[in-house]
Amino acid sequence: MHDLHEVVFMPADIKVAVPGGTSLLEAARIAGLRPEAPCDGRGTCGKCRVLVEGNLTLPTEKELAQLNSGDGIKMRLACQAKISGPVRAEFPESRADSFLTVEKGQRKALKLNPRGYRPGQESYGIALDIGTTSIVAELLDLASGQSLGVSSCLNPQTVYGGDVLTRITYAANRAGGVQTLQSEVAGGINRLIENLCRTQGIRAEQVFEITVAANTTMLHLLLGVNPRSLAVAPYQPVFTRETEVSPGTVGIRIAPDGLVTLLPSASAFVGADIIAGLLTTDFHHFKEPALFIDIGTNGEIMAIKDGQLAGTSSAAGPALEGMNITCGCRAEQGAIEAVSI
Ligand code: FES
Structure with a gap:
């Protein structure tokens, strides 16, 4: 059986005791925090960065590939870093709001x-x-x-x-x-x-x-x-x-x-x-060939010709919103840094 180790999440000073081997992401969820984890711990998005001090397993190759030199040695990926002793951790401020x-x-x-x-x-x-x-x-x-x-x-x-x-x-x-x-x-x-x-x-x-x-x-x-x-x-x-x-x-x-x-x-x-969307636009009654496109995190497209409808969908979020991959982000503050015309 693993020993329990204390993890303190700053700045709210939330303490939780978890068994050794628990990832910081899991510990944060147990503590009631809601850190960003777009790939849910697969180590592919690099967006669960957390500042740490204390006892954690060494970074894996997968983790090192996501971190860059500017991150410093205190920055880890919460889903990859496993707890091996007392830890203090602080997630960057959420941009969800x-x-x-x-x-x-x-x-x-x-x-x-x-x-x-x-x-x-x-x-x-x-x-x-x-x-x-x-x-x-x-x-x-x-x-x-x-x-x-x-x-x-x-x-x-x-x-x-x-x-x-x-x-x-x-x-x-x-x-x-x-x-x-x-x-x-x-x-x-x-x-x-x-x-x-x-x-x-x-x-x-x-x-x-x-x-x-x-x-x-x-x-x-x-x-x-x-x-x-x-x-x-x-x-x-x-x-x-x-x-x-x-x-x-x-x-x-x-x-x-x-x-x-x-x-x-x-x-x-x-x-x-x-x-x-089709019902609201009356798309299914269009006489001319037409496309109906819904670009969301899940992107869908419908085509109509001679009264026949065909449709399909694709994950647009990974391409446009950076899900599961390191580049890109949602429509949130900072997504556009500047506009010039
Ligand atoms: S949630 Fe950790 S790398 Fe994606």
Whole structure:
């Protein structure tokens, strides 16, 4: 049995005792910290840098390849450095709060027929887009269809992996992985709902309906369904149909008799987010050949010709947002250093 060693995380002075051989990343998670770990510990992204003092295993070749001379000897990769005695560690300040989301765009007048509408009482609904990186929620008055506000946040699951496949691997291989990711996303959604309700002076119990657009993996994780089958041939989702659940079953705090509706997906990697986009733009009725492109952490593309639709998707995050690799970052403060025209 390994001895327990104390790890102190600064500047908050959070102490935790862990067995020798535990990585600093695991120790930080045990301590309740949420360090960035886009590749979830595979040692490929180099983004879990941490300043350390104390007893750790020597850097591996993999780790040395990620660190550069400017890092200094106190800088280590939290996922690679293993604890062998008392340690003090400090992660750089998180940039998650400076994360930026586009919340404006063209809006088409749509005739709504919300199931959550309660005649004679104030009733509200939320249109929710759960992206691999961000979650965006829009509050709507179900009587008028009027938008009352938009709120967004970084998907809290990102600390367990930046891209869809890393998230699936975490869910499939870690004990309690699915539950962890489910409660993370539910927590993020609840914070957005609280924020929107507070801003508009309404109560969460007056929200009777949530409609969810998301990629197939995010939908599985919201329902607490293991998405393992999405990552191995023949890449079959557990479900693709429109699915209705009561908010309590997925830990979402709105009216207890409200409804959470997950829009249908087309396949493992063409999800409800792109289906929602097609319906909103009426793309499936286009007469001329056209492309519908959604560049997200997971990038999807649909083509239409002679009424026939074809679609596919690819991980765009690693190319554009630096997930699993050392270069690139999300749309956050510092991503653009200067602009000159
Ligand atoms: S999480 Fe440590 S290198 Fe990616």
